[in-house]
Amino acid sequence: MSANVKATNVTWHEGVVSREQRQDLMKQRGVTLWLTGLSASGKSTIARDLERKLFLDRRLCYVLDGDNVRHGLNKDLGFSPKDREENIRRIGEVAALFTDAGFITLTAFISPYRQDRDNARKLMKPGDFIEVLVDCDIATCEQRDPKGLYKKAREGKVPEFTGISAPYEAPLQPELVIDSAKLGVDEASNVLMEYLREKKVLL
Amino acid sequence: MSANVKATNVTWHEGVVSREQRQDLMKQRGVTLWLTGLSASGKSTIARDLERKLFLDRRLCYVLDGDNVRHGLNKDLGFSPKDREENIRRIGEVAALFTDAGFITLTAFISPYRQDRDNARKLMKPGDFIEVLVDCDIATCEQRDPKGLYKKAREGKVPEFTGISAPYEAPLQPELVIDSAKLGVDEASNVLMEYLREKKVLL
Known part of the structure; x- marks a missing residue:
């Protein structure tokens, strides 16, 4: 981004720096x-x-x-339905800021409620919000259980655990579905990379 | 940032992309x-x-x-002392995320309480948080009054207005003081640019 970068298609227009100008500079779309x-x-x-x-x-x-x-922005929130909603609301707002700043922003939260995700989508312009269902049957997730959370949930030690004692509402029309029970990590991220190229997020 | 950028000092280390790696790529420090x-x-x-x-x-x-x-992240907050504190807390957390992402992050909020600003500082590493007092006597501010807020505050129409009916606690040891009653905008922003160069924020 320094003065020795070669691209020269950045011109200054009066007023504040626009999202489009940042994107030109960054060679990518937020x-x-x-x-x-x-x-x-x-x-x-x-x-x-x-x-x-x-x-x-x-x-x-x-x-x-x-x-x-x-552990930061949302450290005041718990896991009640109301707090989960506020958790996702704030994440959506922050993701919208990062998107406006020009970043390729990745959010990795269970975000089990359709309405909460749809609200996040509404904060952004069409095409900015790419919903990716990371689709894996619960038996496989429970078998992996890297943090031992399913085990604890089955023992009743984790209240309102998604898929066990709290619902997961899958997206109805996600932009992408990744079958993570079948695809390896490398294949899965390649699908996303290909999508970003196709949609000209990477300029 | 695209493949035609010339810098070649970016190497991949196992694990997640680190702040240092992003900063190398961006040619700046967050x-x-x-x-x-x-x-x-x-x-x-x-x-x-x-x-x-x-x-x-x-x-x-x-x-x-x-x-x-x-109007976004903090739209649920008003102007009571408690809400002002939460307003600044969240802004501090978001600024910390942008700083970690490698951005030169500018925040422009009255942020009148010393404790709130000190809390924001604590979220970041030493050198990451640069407190800038934009110092201007209230008479001059009131004369400018671009949004007519001082007028309304004097008429009692804006409760808890900083400097009139609510306190402003100036920083005790800000990294920079900008005398904005005397300096023009161009001079003021030049002082900040010079500071960023001196502190090697701009690589």
Whole structure:
């Protein structure tokens, strides 16, 4: 991005720097890839693998996940339906800011409620919000169970656990479905990369 | 950022993409310039002028201000002391995310309480949070009064208006003080640019 970058198609228009100007500079379009799916379906793993590939392609990407949101911005929120709704509302707003800033924004949250995801979609312009169902049957998720959460949920130690004691509402018309019970991580992130190329997110 | 960018000092290490790797790619260090000061002191105007200069220098910058935060992420918050505190807390968290993402993040909020600003500072690493007092006497601010807010406050129509009916706690040790009663906008944003160069935020 420094003065030695070669592209010269950036001109200054009066007023504030526009999203379009940032995107010209960044050689990419800001979007949000909103990954949704059960716990252990592979959302974070796929997001991190895509992040790696985007970085190697010199693209600017940022992952919002439990690690950097639940312990920060949303640390005041629990797991009641109301708090889950507010959790996703704030994540949607932050993703909209990152998208406006020009980033390829990846969100990796279970986000089980259709209405909450649809609200996040409404914060963005058409084409900015790419809903990705990371689709994996619960038996496979439960077999993986990397954090032992399903085990705890079955023992009744985790209340309102999605897929066990709380509902998961799959998207009705997601932009993409990743069958993460069948696809490997590399194949899954390749599907997303291909989509970003096709939709000219990568300029 | 596309494949035709020339810098070649980006190598891949196992695991997730690190902040340092993003910064190498972006040729800048992520920081937050936290502008604080009275209403009409010039925070937003200076932030937008700096944004313009950074863009012309091909730097990635994003401004968080009332327009994109108060009507989005923080639209559920009012102006009570508790809501003001939560407003600044969330802005601090979002600024920390943008800083981690590698952006030169500008925040332009009155942020009148010292404790709230200090809390935002604590969210970031040393050197990441650059507190900028946009210093302007209230008489000058009131004379400018571009939105007619001081007039309304004097008429008692705006409760808890900073400097009139609510306190402004100036920073005790800000990294920078901009005397915006004396400096023009261009001079003010130049001071900030120079600081960013000196501190090697611009690589």
